[in-house]
Amino acid sequence: MIDTVLFDFDGTLADTNDLIIASWQYTYRERIGHTVSKEEILKTFGEPLVESMRKAFPEFDVDESIEIYRSFQREIFSDAIKPFPGVPELVKELSARGFKIGVVTSRARTSTYLGLELFGLDPYIDAVITCDDCPEHKPAPGPCLACLEALGSKPENSVMVGDSKYDIGCANNAGVTSVMVGWSMAAAAGVQYESDGPGDESEDARAVDPAFIPDYTVSSAEEIMSVIRSLEC
Numbered sequence: 001m002i003d004t005v006l007f008d009f010d011g012t013l014a015d016t017n018d019l020i021i022a023s024w025q026y027t028y029r030e031r032i033g034h035t036v037s038k039e040e041i042l043k044t045f046g047e048p049l050v051e052s053m054r055k056a057f058p059e060f061d062v063d064e065s066i067e068i069y070r071s072f073q074r075e076i077f078s079d080a081i082k083p084f085p086g087v088p089e090l091v092k093e094l095s096a097r098g099f100k101i102g103v104v105t106s107r108a109r110t111s112t113y114l115g116l117e118l119f120g121l122d123p124y125i126d127a128v129i130t131c132d133d134c135p136e137h138k139p140a141p142g143p144c145l146a147c148l149e150a151l152g153s154k155p156e157n158s159v160m161v162g163d164s165k166y167d168i169g170c171a172n173n174a175g176v177t178s179v180m181v182g183w184s185m186a187a188a189a190g191v192q193y194e195s196d197g198p199g200d201e202s203e204d205a206r207a208v209d210p211a212f213i214p215d216y217t218v219s220s221a222e223e224i225m226s227v228i229r230s231l232e233c
Contacts (some may be wrong), residue, residue: 002231004153005094006144006176009105011045011163011184013087014115019080020045023073030068031057045184046164048106048137052196070108077111084120084183086221093225095124102127102147104160104170106138128149139211141171144176158230161224172211179227180214 010016024044044052053065094101101124105112109130116122122151127150129143136142144160160171163184171178214226 001161002157002177003098004100004102004148004151004158006102006104006147006160006171007091007106008046008151008160008162008164009103009112009115010168011168012161012181013091013121014081014119015082015084015102016115017184019073019077022076022080023069025078026070026072027053027065028056031060031065031138046106046138046162046166048131049108050131051137051204062077070111073111077114081115081118083121084181084221088121090121090224091121091124094228099228100126100151102129102151103145104129104138104143104167106131106143106166108132111139121139139173141170141174144170144174146173148176158171158224159228168212168214172213172215177216177231178214178226179216179218181224182219183215 010020012088013117016140021038021041024041028035049066049069050062053062053069055202088180094125103112103116103125105128107115107126107130109132112128112130113122116125116128127147129147129150131137134143142170145155148155148158155175159177159179160167160174162168162171162179163178163181163217218227
C-alpha cells in the first residue's frame with residue numbers, strides 16, 4: 001500500500017532549465033572566458049553541484065566555482081523558475097488524500113525552500129532532504145532513505161518521482177518504486193538505457209545497470225496520479 005510520494009525538485013517539480021543553463025554559462029565565462037554547448041551542461045543535470053564543478057573546472061577551487069554559480073543564480077532565481085503544468089495540483093491532491101509528501105533534491109536547502117514557497121507548495125510538503133542534509137548524494141540511497149526516516153515511512157510503501165538517472169538510481173537503490181517523468185530537459189536529452197554493444201564503456205552504456213531503469217515512465221502529472229492509484233490496489 002503506497003502512502004508516501006517523494007519528488008525531486010529541479011526538472012520534476014520545478015522547471016529550472018533556463019536558470020541552470022544560464023548559471024552554468026555565467027560560471028564558464030567567469031572561469032575560462034567562454035561558454036559551452038547546452039548539451040554539455042545537460043550532462044550535469046541531476047548530479048550534485050560539487051561533483052559537476054570538480055569535473056568542469058579541475059584547476060580551480062570548487063567552493064569558489066560554486067559561489068560564482070550560486071551568486072548569479074540568486075539574482076535571477078525568483079524570475080527564472082516556474083512549476084511544471086499540473087504539478088502543484090498533483091501535490092495538493094496527494095496531500096488532500098492523506099499521502100505523506102517529501103522532496104529529495106541535490107539542490108541547496110535555501111533555494112529549495114524558496115522555490116517551494118514561490119509555488120505555494122511548502123504547506124503540502126512534509127519533509128525535505130537537500131544536498132546540505134545528507135552526506136550521501138544521488139544515486140546513492142542515502143537521501144531517499146533520510147527523507148523516508150523523517151516521514152516515518154517504509155521504502156516498500158513509497159514512490160519517488162524524478163527526471164534523471166540520479167533520481168531513479170537513488171529510488172531503486174533505496175528499494176522505493178521509481179517513476180521517471182518525461183517533461184524535463186534532462187529527460188528530453190535522454191537517459192540511455194541501452195548500450196551501443198559489447199565493450200561500450202560510456203556513461204550512457206553504464207546506465208543499462210538495473211539500478212538506473214525506472215519502474216514507470218510518465219509524460220504528465222496526471223499519469224503520475226494514475227501510477228499511484230494502480231499501486232494502491
